[in-house]
Amino acid sequence: MKPLVFGIFQYIAPNGTVGSAWQHPSDTSHEYLTIAHWTKLAQKFESAGLDFLFLADSYGFPALDGELLEAAVREGRGIPQGDPMPIVTAMAAVTEKLGFILTTSTTVEAPAANARRFATLDHFTAGRIGWNIVTGSSGATAAALMGKDLIAHDVRYDMADDYVDVCLKLWEGSWSDDALVVDKAAGVYADPAGVRMIDHDGPYYRAHGILNLPPSPQRTPLLVQAGASGRGRDFAGRNAEAVFVAGGVPSVVAANVAGVRASAVAAGRAADSVKLLVGALFITAPTHEEAVAKHTEMLAMSTNEGAAAIYAGNTGIDLLALDPDLPLAQTSTEMGQSNVERYLAKDGTPAPLVRDILENFRTTGINGSVFVGTPEEVVDALEEFVRATDVDGFLVQPHLTPGTYDDFIELVLPVLRERGLAPGEYRGSTLREQLFGEGRSRLPESHRGHDFAWAGTTGGDSAG
């Protein structure tokens, strides 16, 4: 089996994937609003040789019908949540190789503002930035907060395609590679022949102007996507170089993975041009009994009310208000669909009942896969999961901070390396090189963003 990708999943908040782990005596995630908390973590992840730190984000929060869900506030689940952008330069300053993948939603800011911020960060991190493109979990509250109406699910993805076009044109097409001169003696900062306006007149967004920055090491940040609904997978096939998928039942994950690879092929790209990474919790200890005890302790910190609040925030569906002995009505939601599709009848299996859905969500969380056992047991299960699903790697979800990561680094990673499943050292210097190999800092030619590149470097002379 080829080496896998391993990223760390975090968000600017007290931790917990399954339950409210922040309340554990050893957990330090309540320090999430201090810079030192993050710089220490980033150094830990880099010295372990992990690929990247992913910071999830959403402007949404758990609420239903305009009312806050009290359990979310009380248990620190989805509320509070800080902006991931400002901490990245502090972490970049104390690391050299670790990548950073940051989430922004295409429903919040103008595309040009987003493009400029990511370009600036790609410079400040020397090419270690990725953009997790989402149309936004908890869409209803996010829209209301921004003074907007909730846009229909599939339209959000149509808009996201158009949004990404604007960003790609700015990153790929506004400056030539040799425009920057910085000749002090001649007084020439940049060559005017190498900087030009881009034009975009799309179905949802218009933009006329420049990216007001010279090209960054990657130009376009590594493009990542999360959201595995049918329309989300189409979007991923066109745009994403890495996709975060939820874990859970291997046959369901395998279908998601195959769906994304098929839509990449339909977009003229190779099936393996997209890295599929699955969110998973690793609860491990030197002995099986200790690992099981840690798992039991984790479940004791997870309440039905907290789980239902997270589920409601993500899907708009209140599991506590439904008849526990019926399945989810197969009605669609205009909020996030992955966590609804997850619990519908499929492959001849009947749809689970609401009481089972709640228990499954309480014990496995939003991303679904929990591996419990000794390092060898966990790696055996992980290998089996990879074989069954064709995923390319994992996002190590937060439970105890830093305990769960220490266990992963000290116990699991050595077994992975012994079996050749985790790379031993960093490849190249940019995030794209780390995932795709040295010399591959820029978008590949098969990606549609390449068509927007400056004439002479690639695909055509028109940026418009």
Ligand SMILES: Cc1cc2nc3c(=O)[nH]c(=O)nc-3n(C[C@H](O)[C@H](O)[C@H](O)COP(=O)(O)O)c2cc1C
């Ligand atoms: C590992 C993983 C990480 C995710 N991170 C985010 C995130 O940071 N922000 C967000 O809005 N959605 C995130 N999502 C996606 C949401 O769960 C949700 O599916 C999506 O926003 C709605 O799109 P969909 O209808 O295509 O599922 C993530 C999903 C997975 C599997």
